Amino acid sequence: MKSLFKLTLTFLVFAVLTFSCQDEEVIIENPSEEEVIQPGSSLSNLMRMTVTNDGAQDNLLDNSSCTEIVLPVTITISETTITINSLDDLWMVAELLNNPAGNDGIEFTFPITVTFGNYTQIVIENQDQLNSIVEECLTEPEVIECVDFVYPISFSIYNTDFQVIDTVQINSDEELYVFLDDLDAANEGAVLASLNFPVTLVYANGNTQEVNSNQELETAINQAETDCNNEGCQEEQVGYYLTDCFWTITSVGDEVGTLSNYYLYFNEDGTVTVHDGFTTVALPGLNWQVEGTTTGVYLFMSDADTYLDAVNGDWLVTSCGAEMLVLQKDTDAEVVELVLEKNCTTDESPFSCFSNTTVTACDYDADGVTTFELETLVLGNVLCDYDFTPSFHVSHADAEAAMNALPFPNSYQNTSNPETIYLRIESNSGAFQVFEINLVAEPCATDCSEADVDGFLQTCAWNIVNYNGSNDLIDFEFNFDDNQVLTVTGMGATYTGGWSTSQSANGGVEVVFDNVAGPSIQAINGSWIVIDCQPHRLEMVMGDNHMVMEQQNCYSSDELYTIATECRWEVYSYINDQGSDVTSDYDGILYSFFENGFVVAENGITIGYGGLTAENTATEQLVVLLHLYNSVSGIGNYYTVESLSSEEIVLSSFGDAELIFHRTCNSTNQDGDTAQIKTWLYEGNWEITYSSMDSADNTSDYANVTFDFQQGTNLIGSDGSSTANMHYEVLRDEAGNLRMVIDYLGIFPYWQMDDDWYITEVNNQRIELHYINDDANDESVIVFEKI
Missing domain, CATH: 2.40.128.280 (Lipocalin)
Structure with missing residues (x-):
């Protein structure tokens, strides 16, 4: 783009000099100094700073305001690899670096491309090259960040006689930067330019301003530079910050500190858990949602109880960070400001680790009653940084009163289907919260049909990886034939039995094993109900017995x-x-x-x-x-x-x-020489013009035989009546010798060529091979020449 504008301006100067005597000149009045964009003027510099490529906006990546990384780019931080597709993704980088595991810094997947302030680009091949460029950035480019031109804009171009010789349209920051740069470089003012008004500016908050003169433009850019603040957080950032920890209300409107005893925890399900720090009990909460709009990022809060009614409303995020959020909402009377501060240490509450949930268990006999392992199903997958005391109760009242806790929650049998029980979570401070646990007993029938199970079992071999909690039978290999013969191999012996499948009464699939007589393995005899069905895994039950079979790996x-x-x-x-x-x-x-x-x-x-x-x-x-x-x-x-x-x-x-x-992959037997030899071999058919075997000349064995060296290590030999399909490879051995391996043990005479040969002489017309690495040795030799 820069060279294009230089060419345009050079042409314009040429046009001024060449056509100054034209018959029909368009003469205009001398434009005033205020109308001309003077090279090096305050306005010219302000415009240039406005459109200079802002390398500071990705400093989190390259730590340099002189360069901007061209996105997308893939980076690794402490073994976590992510792709940054836009500047909106930089919050992920910040969070990874703030994690203690992120101390190792950022590793780029090279090559990457960087753009300088003047929009020139270079490709960076490694970290050392990037470090050098960053170290060379001694002076940060001056950039005005939060105001932009609305394109297109245009300039009128004059010669020194103040004739209008062209109008140039500008469509982007880069084009405007290059235009101003080339205007400054024009020969001692030989080309003058004035901006065609009106021009519209757009600010970071989305507001626009129309200007109609150089003076108005200069004033507007100066004011934008004075008022310029960093752009607000992105929608994802605000959501991440809010769900990271507890927040306290520092102030809302004119009220400072009156609500600071309330701790808000923004749950990912869109609810807010509220705790009164004075009483350490949970209070009725509210709902929240973050949404990015054209005018900014909003935090919507609703359904707050009377005690927190002041936080209800649509709040515009005006300033945000990991530790503090400043928000505003418009009311009929005034603009109200809300300040939230993060508080991760005041109340180490475990409640955010839990939510109302539904758990299911397999109902083996389809009567709606089964055993629920509540501690395993509900608590087993919970990862929580705070201490808590759990208890399960059959009523909400018992849970609130901490009475009649289930004594054996891991063997609870439901009394109705579905059934709701209650989980009480109590923190070290004595605060508690009650969660609903919905229990559903589901029939054990699977989505698989009898035909599905048949197909799975007859594909590859299977092993029993779990029999009543033990893997003692894992060394037995099961092969299911399509004639319902089961072959079991293991422990140095082979056993045969029978197998069959059928549709069970509750719609599931039953697998029957019979006449399996080997020691230990005979325990599988009987009728098993399939309760979990996958192409590579079957889970089955028979009474109180439980068995999991997994398919061995099958590859093509x-x-x-x-x-x-x-x-x-x-x-x-x-x-x-x-x-x-x-x-x-x-x-x-x-x-x-x-x-x-x-x-x-x-x-x-x-x-x-x-x-x-x-x-x-x-x-x-x-x-x-x-x-x-x-x-x-x-x-x-x-x-x-x-x-x-x-x-x-x-x-x-x-x-x-x-x-x-x-x-x-850290070594190779290929190089430029081997590649060149293969290229020569591919370029036509060859014949053997000399051959010796055990020092005896046997060239005549290959009379009328042609050889076609193909890509993919295939070598075809043919005498017109018969063909031999051989293999070959050209390589350089570890001692640096060029070698040709020919593999064939079939018909005469081609089996005589089978060996690992030394290449002693080679060009595009002739290749000489010796069994002994000595071109003077005639014990076993083959000479190929191109036909």
Whole structure:
């Protein structure tokens, strides 16, 4: 934008010099000094300060008034990562930094872009670069924050003969800044400009003012600078502050201190809990809501009892902070001011931790009566910073009087359905509050159908993770065949039995196990009612018995290859079929997996290779065959994929072997040379012009054979009548040697190429491979040349 205006003004000067003798000149009277925007004048400087990019508004992020971070930007504060999409989100940053855990400061996710006061931008790649820019900010730019121009505005452009030569329209702060900057830089006043009035200004509070001359504009901007206060809090900030702690009423109107004994707690459900500090008892409360409008942020309070009637109304937030809020409301007679101050220490009340609530429990026999574990259901999930004493009562009167508390609340049986009981919470000061607890006994029938349960059970294998509170049966693996045969494997043995499903009388699903005869596992025989049904988890009851079954992980081959082909992998743990930990045998070996099933394993200059094939069984378990050659072959086996994530792959064999790979992305076997060689290989077909095997020339074996090196490590060999699908990879080993691995053990003659070769000579037309890293050694050699 800046270069555009420079070009425009330069052109205008050129036009003045070139066309000064035009026949039809538009002559106007010499504009007065008050009408011209003089470079470096007070008005010019005030206008520039008004439209200078305000780097101070995000100082919480970069601690610099010279720069503004271009949003959105992602930051991390003490392991909490958030994205700041606008300046309205900065309150979240403030709260994270105010938390004791936020002492580590802000970590940016680079690169980021910053804008300077003159609207130029640069990209910052790291923290050191950002620190340097912040340290260079020795003088903060002068910015007038709370007044803006209403665009568009326009300027008339004159030459030194006071001819009107153009009208320039301005549409933004940035355009106006660049225009003023270029006007100052014009050749010794060769171009003059005057602002076309009227011009409208808008203030931070939403009010507008129309000005009609340079003098009026200068006065208005000066007054705005004098009256300028920081913009008020955002709606989210006010809500966050109010719900953070207790607040006291410092003053309302002319009354100072008369209501200061009342402590207000703004609950997130829109109610306010009020405590009288003198009597330490809860009083009738009121309702509240915060809403942002075009004229500001309002706190609406209503339904306050007579003792707090003065706080009812629509209050405009005129000043706000974490410790104090100043509000105003208009009445017929006057403007009333309300001042609230935070008070987190006067009354450490636990009441904000609780609310009226409904809890449900499973009604196994659908008779409307069941047992409620009240302490677990109501109190178990409560996180409260204040001490309290709870008690449960069957009537509100008993709760208020602290009488007849339930002696065993964790085994309470309801007497009606639904039923309301009462929770009394008492603070250390003796104040209390009573909450309603609505009890509902629900039938245990689930939303799943019999067909759903059948489908879940026949997908993958299952384990019993909980049987009457114990995981003793977790080592047994259950496979449900579609012919209702149940196969149970575990403890070194395999058992068979039967299983079936049916619709129960109350609309739920029953699962029946029969003829399961193994020790311990025979306890599952019988008819179980499904009370919680999810695709990977089934919870069931049979009389007083309770059982939870969970599905083992099921993955697809696509998921496996997608994860495995990211970076390289190392053996984190390997327990072989004999139960021995042989992890150390594979230290330092890095494995590369490819989408076509090719595998390369590197350890120094030793390279092993092979394949990884994957297939889902009838029960959707993913089974893989890992086969490798050379010194890494020991981990080759059939495995089941037990766990799959971006950082870890866990495999278990059908014996007792367990193989765990961890991802490592801090090294690579690729560089510019390997990339260039692959590019050459892709660019056409190749042929073998020389080959020796065991020092014997066997070039003729490859007569009429062409080779197509494809992307994705596929290598196709063809003699016109037969085709061989091979794998290959070009890499640089840990000793710095260029290598080519060719994997194939199929038909003649291609199996002769199977090896980890050294690349001894290469260009875009010819590649020479040696089994021994010596270009003079003729023991085993292959020379490819482009056709």
